[in-house]
Structures are given as C-alpha cells and as structure tokens.
Amino acid sequence: MSSSATTTSLSSMATEPVVSAEVIRECIQSPQTHCERQTENSDADDIEVFGKLVQTHFKRVFRDAKALNQIPVFGRTGMHLKPKPGSLARFRCMVQDPSYGEELHLSVAQLINTETGERRQKFSQYTDSGHKLKEGWEVDYASNGNRFIEKEVAYCVSVPGQSGWAEMDGAEGLEHVMEALDISSASEAPVMGCAEKYSLNGQTHSAALVKFYAPGSAPKVSEVVDVVGIFEIGCNPRDEEGDKQWPCLHAIFHGAVTIDNLVSGLPVITCGSDYVHRHSMCLAHLTEVLGGDGLAAHYLLLHLLSNTVEVQGTKVGKLSLNLIGFPAAVNKHDKSEAKEDATTKPVFALDNPATKRIGDALAQLVPRCVEIPFALKLLNNTSFVPNAETGDLRAGVLQLAPGTQAVCDETCLQEGTLGERGVRNLHALQTAILEQAVTYMYPFQPIEMAANLRILVLSTGKSILHNDCDLYLAESASQLLQKINGDDGSAGEPKSLDPMHSEQIRQYLEAARHLDFSVPKDVSDRISEEYAQMRRRAHERNEKMVSQAELALTVTVARLVSISKGESELSWDSWAEACALEASRNERNSGFLAKKRAAMEEASQKQKPGLD
Incomplete structure (x- = not known):
C-alpha cells in the first residue's frame, strides 16, 4: 500500500x-x-x-x-x-x-480448530494485544500462511x-x-x-x-x-x-x-476580487494593530504570506522581518529572577505589553505561533537545536512544524552574560533565518534539515540578528506602543475582528501562501534590463549601485505582492508596487538613521568641555 x-x-x-x-x-x-x-x-x-x-x-x-x-x-x-x-x-x-x-x-494468522481440524485465517491489526480466539481455536504458528508486518x-x-x-x-x-x-x-x-x-x-x-x-x-x-x-x-x-x-x-x-x-464551511477562494477584498481587510486590521503604521502593516502582511520553497536548488519565498522601534521591556521581576537558576523552566511567552500586542494578533490569524523572548535564562538554559547523540531525539526550540510563525522579542534582552549555549542558540536561530535550515545533532555528525519557518523579530534598535528585511516603525506607532508599555491605559486594545472576518483572513493567508507562482520570461527580462540600467546610471553619477542582494529582496517583495492579490504570475504592476514599497522603506530607514546620527553628534558636542 x-x-x-x-x-x-x-x-x-x-x-x-x-x-x-x-x-x-x-x-x-x-x-x-x-x-x-x-x-x-x-x-x-x-x-x-x-x-x-x-x-x-x-x-x-x-x-x-x-x-x-x-x-x-x-x-x-x-x-x-x-x-x-x-x-x-x-x-x-x-x-x-x-x-x-x-x-x-502477526497481522494475518492461520487458525486451526483443535477438535474438528477446520482451518481459517484471521486478520488482526491495529492492536498490541494478541489474537482473541473462540474456544477450541488456536494459532497454527507452523503454518506458512501466517503473515507478519x-x-x-x-x-x-x-x-x-x-x-x-x-x-x-x-x-x-x-x-x-x-x-x-x-x-x-x-x-x-x-x-x-x-x-x-x-x-x-x-x-x-x-x-x-x-x-x-x-x-x-x-x-x-x-x-x-x-x-x-x-x-x-x-x-x-x-x-x-x-x-x-x-x-x-x-x-x-x-x-x-x-x-x-x-476553517471548514467557507467557500473556496477562486477569483482575484476575493483575494483583493481579503487583502484589504487583513491590511486594515494589521494597520490598526501597529498603531496606524500602514507601511509596517504592509510588510507584516507580506511576511505572513511568505513560504519557503525550493526552485532549482535555491530556497526562495522567505521574508524574515525585523520591526524596529518597540519600547524596551520593563523588568518587573528583578528580585524573583535573581533567585532563578538553570533548573527554572523557561517561559515561552511575551511579557512586554507592546510586543505581546503583536504576538496575540498573529496567533488569531495563523494556526501555529510560537513566542520566543530573548531572556537570558531562556537563551542560556534551553537548547534551540534537536539532539539525538544519546540515541533518543530530544527536541530543541527550533524543532517546529513547517509554516510555524515565530515571534522573537529582543526587547527583553537585559544586561548579563550570554553563555556558550546562548551563543550557539542565537547562531542556530540565525541559520534558520538566513538558510531556512535547522541542524539536528546525531551521533558522529550533525544533519541539516530543511525548515520552513516565518521568523519575526521585534526590537528596540536594529536586531543583533541579520534579517531579510528591516523596518523602523513610524514615530506615531512607536509612541502608541510606548503608552501601551507604560500601562497608562490610554492606548487601548486594537479592535477585535468578528469570527467571520477572522476565518476569512485565515483562509486568505493559507490560500495565498500556497498559490503556484511563476515569473514570466518577458517580465524577468524587463527586470534584468532595468537593473542593468540602474547600475549604469549609478556608475555614471558616482552613486551607490543597487546590489544583487537588494535586487533579490525586491523580487521577493514583488512575488509576495503578487500572491497577496491572488496572482499566480508576477505582473509588471506588482513589480512597480514592490519597487515603491522598497523605496518607502529605504527612505524611512535612512531618515531614522540620519536622526540617530544627528542626536549622537549633538550629545557628543554637549559632553565636550567648554573653552576658558
């Protein structure tokens, strides 16, 4: 069979x-x-x-x-x-x-009646119990007709x-x-x-x-x-x-x-208008969750639609995302945490109200969502990689089902010592982000297993991990999250979705994520030509050239923009939309970095001693 x-x-x-x-x-x-x-x-x-x-x-x-x-x-x-x-x-x-x-x-047993000599066979599977026989019957273990499985x-x-x-x-x-x-x-x-x-x-x-x-x-x-x-x-x-x-x-x-x-009972999504409607519904909800930041909501939606597939030996479709600008977690348990040791059970839950708001929202939309706070006790006392060196496969944090959404909270990383295990754990997480692979430790040699995890990192400043895409939150969104973290009650909870809309969004995300997708040759050629022209113009103007990595990211964003609208092929309109999104993201990130540099220079000037 x-x-x-x-x-x-x-x-x-x-x-x-x-x-x-x-x-x-x-x-x-x-x-x-x-x-x-x-x-x-x-x-x-x-x-x-x-x-x-x-x-x-x-x-x-x-x-x-x-x-x-x-x-x-x-x-x-x-x-x-x-x-x-x-x-x-x-x-x-x-x-x-x-x-x-x-x-x-013994799946098929040959039976014999000890009184009459009559023979028959009995099928007995799906149990660990022996064959239950009527009086006078027994298993003929010498028969060649017995079948084992x-x-x-x-x-x-x-x-x-x-x-x-x-x-x-x-x-x-x-x-x-x-x-x-x-x-x-x-x-x-x-x-x-x-x-x-x-x-x-x-x-x-x-x-x-x-x-x-x-x-x-x-x-x-x-x-x-x-x-x-x-x-x-x-x-x-x-x-x-x-x-x-x-x-x-x-x-x-x-x-x-x-x-x-x-999600049973809903009609199958078959037409593009259904995808567009669900796309708008999901984007509006994520925008509210992120304090009105439409650009961040758009990238979060693309992240939720990402799905790692292998094309000609290359993994494509992944989009790990680092959202920057969350307030640092307030450590409310300093005294109790000081007493904890290596035997303390790790906690896989977000304690920062600002990041928890995101984790809770995603858990309502995806079937599997794991929260990983970057607390030192979790990083140092838990193994992220599965280990079978003793002959029994012990799980690691990253032994997760394909398609699992991981929400990593870097805002709770406090001052302290990151031990050897903690370093190995962060390295394992970095490998999962960049290569979509998890190493299983088997006797004699480790074995790298393919993974398909969506990893979202929420941080105050740029993450210590390298991600496919980084985005600073808008100032208004950061201010709202700061209010939530301050627990002053003025921020309020995001408006909850009604059950029907929740189911429609869940169905939309799963359906779009698994669409068959391709890039037509004419669109591919046009993108290559435009990329060559951009590099040529940058060279002539002595400006920074667009790198291969930046082009690959834009292609990934374009792919996700297309499937978000139910398209099975990359259209030129979706490519243009992806380029506009990337331009907005780069402009925002550059603006935040410029402000940060200016603030650091100003602080440095104030620290210089005055002239007599």
Missing part, C-alpha cells in the same frame, strides 16, 4: 451515500470488530489487501467533517478526557521522533504553538461518543509525555506513540498530521523504569492538515 493512500485530506473524501448514526457509533466504540468484519469474507492473504479494505471502510464512514468530529479527540488542552482503550480516537499532532523503532506483528513507531506530540482556534473540537454528536471516553481527575490524567521531547520545554502538552502499519507510510520528522486510529494504553519501549502507562494510537489512516481542516 502506497503512503499516498493514507495521506489524503481527511475532509476531502468522495461523495457517497450517507452512513447511519449507528454505524458511526459502532466504528467509534468497537473499531476492532469493524476491522475484522471487513476482512472475514476475503480469501486473500495479502496484508496490503486487508489494510486497504479496512482503510476504505473507515474513510467512507468518516468522509465528512460532521462524522469525523464525532471521534473523541486525544490530548485536548486543559481537559482530562481520554478515549477508552479499544475505541477510536483522533490526534492532531507533530511527529517529534519518526524513528522510535519498529515492531513485528512491521509497525513503524513514531513519538508524536501536540503541535507546538498551536493556536486555540486551530484545535480540533470533536464536539459534533457528543452524546454518541461519551461512552467511548474516560473521564479522569487531574491526579488520574494520562502521562503527558517527556519534557525533553517537546520543543517548548516546560509547556503543557500531550504525547502518544503512534504506530503506522503501511510500509513507508510514517510521516517525516516535524510533519503535522491528523491521525485516526485505535487507542490503547501500553508501555514506552524507551521508558527506563518501564512502569508508566503510555497512550498509544494504532493509525488506521492519517492525513495532512489543510486550511479545509482548520
């Missing part, structure tokens, strides 16, 4: 006759019975055939969102509900460690930084699934997983061992999937004590998480 058969979107299955509520109930409460029923009349002994029969049945039963949402959800944040062992469950998760091991399982085991965790709106509700038909749930007190809640195997160490999360039965079907490291499978409680093979009960999910089928899974 090919892996593609198991990775289709869970909400995009073919239209078929409606499945009865009773069948849905039985599939949730007694899925193993349905697995056996689909194969009991088959004469085939091919495991792949049996697997396809079971998958086809369950995909048909849960082909629409209403049925799918009746399956109990494992690992919902803040709840002590877990599926009953042997029942069906869903888990939206990130694959933290895809190579947790392989297990051999290797299960691929992956350690999966709740998605780091997953926004509240992107969590699965599992609320449809709740009365049908209560029988398939265990309700536990806090003290009886299931094991939530190993702290060192979760990117945001110290954050509450859920974890489970997910077992995939189709060869090669296990998703890759850091991939996000919706898993539907049979829930059991078992042992973790890497648990040294061996006395803890571990959640386990035997995957019947799984699928990629798409915008249809996150």
Whole structure:
C-alpha cells in the first residue's frame, strides 16, 4: 500500500451515500470488530489487501467533517478526557521522533480448530494485544500462511504553538461518543509525555506513540498530521523504569492538515476580487494593530504570506522581518529572577505589553505561533537545536512544524552574560533565518534539515540578528506602543475582528501562501534590463549601485505582492508596487538613521568641555 493512500485530506473524501448514526457509533466504540468484519469474507492473504479494505471502510464512514468530529479527540488542552482503550480516537499532532523503532506483528494468522481440524485465517491489526480466539481455536504458528508486518513507531506530540482556534473540537454528536471516553481527575490524567521531547520545554502538552502499519507510510520528522486510529494504553519501549502507562494510537489512516481542516464551511477562494477584498481587510486590521503604521502593516502582511520553497536548488519565498522601534521591556521581576537558576523552566511567552500586542494578533490569524523572548535564562538554559547523540531525539526550540510563525522579542534582552549555549542558540536561530535550515545533532555528525519557518523579530534598535528585511516603525506607532508599555491605559486594545472576518483572513493567508507562482520570461527580462540600467546610471553619477542582494529582496517583495492579490504570475504592476514599497522603506530607514546620527553628534558636542 502506497503512503499516498493514507495521506489524503481527511475532509476531502468522495461523495457517497450517507452512513447511519449507528454505524458511526459502532466504528467509534468497537473499531476492532469493524476491522475484522471487513476482512472475514476475503480469501486473500495479502496484508496490503486487508489494510486497504479496512482503510476504505473507515474513510467512507468518516468522509465528512460532521462524522469525523464525532471521534473523541486525544490530548485536548486543559481537559482530562481520554478515549477508552479499544475505541477510536483522533490526534492532531507533530511527529517529534519518526524513528522510535519498529515492531513485528502477526497481522494475518492461520487458525486451526483443535477438535474438528477446520482451518481459517484471521486478520488482526491495529492492536498490541494478541489474537482473541473462540474456544477450541488456536494459532497454527507452523503454518506458512501466517503473515507478519512491521509497525513503524513514531513519538508524536501536540503541535507546538498551536493556536486555540486551530484545535480540533470533536464536539459534533457528543452524546454518541461519551461512552467511548474516560473521564479522569487531574491526579488520574494520562502521562503527558517527556519534557525533553517537546520543543517548548516546560509547556503543557500531550504525547502518544503512534504506530503506522503501511510500509513507508510514517510521516517525516516535524510533519503535522491528523491521525485516526485505535487507542490503547501500553508501555514506552524507551521508558527506563518501564512502569508508566503510555497512550498509544494504532493509525488506521492519517492525513495532512489543510486550511479545509482548520476553517471548514467557507467557500473556496477562486477569483482575484476575493483575494483583493481579503487583502484589504487583513491590511486594515494589521494597520490598526501597529498603531496606524500602514507601511509596517504592509510588510507584516507580506511576511505572513511568505513560504519557503525550493526552485532549482535555491530556497526562495522567505521574508524574515525585523520591526524596529518597540519600547524596551520593563523588568518587573528583578528580585524573583535573581533567585532563578538553570533548573527554572523557561517561559515561552511575551511579557512586554507592546510586543505581546503583536504576538496575540498573529496567533488569531495563523494556526501555529510560537513566542520566543530573548531572556537570558531562556537563551542560556534551553537548547534551540534537536539532539539525538544519546540515541533518543530530544527536541530543541527550533524543532517546529513547517509554516510555524515565530515571534522573537529582543526587547527583553537585559544586561548579563550570554553563555556558550546562548551563543550557539542565537547562531542556530540565525541559520534558520538566513538558510531556512535547522541542524539536528546525531551521533558522529550533525544533519541539516530543511525548515520552513516565518521568523519575526521585534526590537528596540536594529536586531543583533541579520534579517531579510528591516523596518523602523513610524514615530506615531512607536509612541502608541510606548503608552501601551507604560500601562497608562490610554492606548487601548486594537479592535477585535468578528469570527467571520477572522476565518476569512485565515483562509486568505493559507490560500495565498500556497498559490503556484511563476515569473514570466518577458517580465524577468524587463527586470534584468532595468537593473542593468540602474547600475549604469549609478556608475555614471558616482552613486551607490543597487546590489544583487537588494535586487533579490525586491523580487521577493514583488512575488509576495503578487500572491497577496491572488496572482499566480508576477505582473509588471506588482513589480512597480514592490519597487515603491522598497523605496518607502529605504527612505524611512535612512531618515531614522540620519536622526540617530544627528542626536549622537549633538550629545557628543554637549559632553565636550567648554573653552576658558
């Protein structure tokens, strides 16, 4: 069975006759019975055939969102509900460690009746339990007809930084699934997983061992999937004590998480006018969040639309952004922080009200948003890179799902000593920004893994990290943020979006981000010609020439301007708009730098001793 058969979107299955509520109930409460029923009349002994029969049945039963949402959800944040062992469950998760091991399982067993000598075969998959047989029957282990299968085991965790709106509700038909749930007190809640195997160490999360039965079907490291499978409680093979009960999910089928899974019920965006309307709506909201700074809002929108893709061996489409001009964080916990040591859990939350305003706004628009304050205790006491040198993959802060929005707050970086680990962490973050890659430390040699992270740096002055694009905030925006940071109550909160507009913007961002895009040859030739002319004129006037890096940035901005309007090809109008944006950005940055130099010179003059 090919892996593609198991990775289709869970909400995009073919239209078929409606499945009865009773069948849905039985599939949730007694899925193993349905697995056996689909194969009991088959004469085939091919495991792949049996697997396809079971998958086809369950995909048909849960082909629409209403049925799918009746399956109990494992690992919902803040709840002590877990599926009953042997029942069906869903888990939206990130694959933290895809190579947790392989297990051999007797999938098709040849049975013999010890009294009559009758023979039959039994399919038993999606469980760690042995074959349950009727009286008088036993497994003929000497038979050549027995078929074994290797299960691929992956350690999966709740998605780091997953926004509240992107969590699965599992609320449809709740009365049908209560029988398939265990309700536990806090003290009886299931094991939530190993702290060192979760990117945001110290954050509450859920974890489970997910077992995939189709060869090669296990998703890759850091991939996000919706898993539907049979829930059991078992042992973790890497648990040294061996006395803890571990959640386990035997995957019947799984699928990629798409915008249809996150924002269901909205019509697909098909025409350019819809893109333009959503673009205006999103830009207006971001402008308000940024205190009326339309230029900064425009670049923030382009940043949100960035998506790293590889074209002819080169990574394109990324746009890390540094917004400059935020007030420094006010350290309100000097005394308590002085007592903290290396054992203190790091905090992945923005404490500066001015930067938190941005982080909160983005979390409402993107499905995954991680906040990384540049506090010394976090930089020095946490590892940003994953490490498997001990044989077990321990997560790092940068082991995040593709498309995750990272908001880095540099305003909270206080005076102090940045240790060796802190330096390595900043270097790892810089590599993620410039190369869209994260290094995994494996025995004998590190391995560089491709990443697709959107990294936004908020800082008071220019960031200590090099970014694709830097922009000073307008003075009016900085003043508003200063009021917010001062907590005088005069700034107020940005106007919140109503639920419908929020969903429309979320759908717009995801749809535009994944548009197929190309640059027509005539536009490419025209850009090259204009670039050559600009350099020639600069040379003649003895002025600074436009560099290759500046041209590449303008091309990236033009690409994002185009997709923001739903264009699949770069138009000359979008190129002109990108050039105008870059001219405005450079003019603003130059103005701020000139004012800064003038202020420094004035301060220097005042410090000089007067003449007698």
